[in-house]
Amino acid sequence: MNRKGGSGKSTLCRALASAAAARGETVTIFDTDTSRSCLHWMAAGRTAGNWSPLVEVVHSLDAFEITEAIAQIYEQPDQEHLVLIDTFGGGAEAQDMLAIAAHRIVSPMMLSRGDLSETRETASWYMNLRGRVDRPEELPGFSVILNRVPLRVSEAERAVAQELFAALPACEAFLSNRTAYVRMDREGLLGEIAEHTPNRGLATHVLNAVKEAAELLDEIDRMIAAPMEVA
Numbered sequence: 001m002n003r004k005g006g007s008g009k010s011t012l013c014r015a016l017a018s019a020a021a022a023r024g025e026t027v028t029i030f031d032t033d034t035s036r037s038c039l040h041w042m043a044a045g046r047t048a049g050n051w052s053p054l055v056e057v058v059h060s061l062d063a064f065e066i067t068e069a070i071a072q073i074y075e076q077p078d079q080e081h082l083v084l085i086d087t088f089g090g091g092a093e094a095q096d097m098l099a100i101a102a103h104r105i106v107s108p109m110m111l112s113r114g115d116l117s118e119t120r121e122t123a124s125w126y127m128n129l130r131g132r133v134d135r136p137e138e139l140p141g142f143s144v145i146l147n148r149v150p151l152r153v154s155e156a157e158r159a160v161a162q163e164l165f166a167a168l169p170a171c172e173a174f175l176s177n178r179t180a181y182v183r184m185d186r187e188g189l190l191g192e193i194a195e196h197t198p199n200r201g202l203a204t205h206v207l208n209a210v211k212e213a214a215e216l217l218d219e220i221d222r223m224i225a226a227p228m229e230v231a
């Protein structure tokens with residue numbers, strides 16, 4: 001979640017789905033965006049032959065329906081099954097129910113002042129949610145994930161990162177600015193794209209993105225296993 005449009009919510013979902021599928025895990029993405037961005041991504045991936053039967057995208061604008069579908073996933077036999085909810089930008093208040101259904105709320109953020117201030121607003125929504133629910137101790141934790149981090153970070157960007165780490169809980173792992181993620185948006189799952197890229201050099205770029213997303217997925221897994229209190 002991040003109320004900032006274009007901060008990388010859908011990209012993060014797709015990258016994490018790609019990493020989980022590459023290691024043989026089942027993935028369900030709930031796409032709650034009216035623009036059906038992840039649903040279109042699945043269609044594009046299938047057309048390009050870069051999809052996997054392990055990954056399913058379900059479009060729904062109904063938080064109750066999504067909560068029910070998640071409950072059904074829990075009833076399935078024990079397995080590694082990653083459930084991702086891709087939310088839309090804009091006001092986060094409508095999304096309380098989805099937040100409560102989650103095991104972790106992650107907020108992608110690009111390294112700019114504007115992104116930081118909207119991410120702080122998103123964190124305030126989360127803190128307010130803690131005040132609104134009956135059992136705040138049962139709410140999932142909240143962490144920021146840096147997205148589109150350039151190869152060379154400028155002084156200004158470094159200052160934004162420092163301010164972020166001082167103000168909000170943030171993951172150590174992050175997503176870099178990579179053309180592989182742009183290819184992913186157009187062509188499907190990263191692991192499948194790498195397999196179908198004959199040029200080994202280009203395939204390596206895509207595999208590096210899978211590796212980066214897998215490290216992030218591992219960190220999120222660890223946070224869910226041992227939740228830390230929010231700052």
Ligand SMILES: Nc1ncnc2c1ncn2[C@@H]1O[C@H](COP(=O)(O)OP(=O)(O)OP(=O)(O)O)[C@@H](O)[C@H]1O
Binds near residue numbers: 009010148176
């Ligand atoms: N790590 C990255 N590397 C390269 N391009 C990226 C990266 N993250 C995001 N982008 C690009 O930035 C644009 C916006 O990203 P994305 O659609 O994931 O944002 P969003 O938060 O889902 O937006 P919205 O709020 O509209 O749903 C996309 O064109 C995407 O390809």
Ligand SMILES: [Mg+2]
Binds near residue numbers: 009010011033086088
């Ligand atoms: Mg999106």
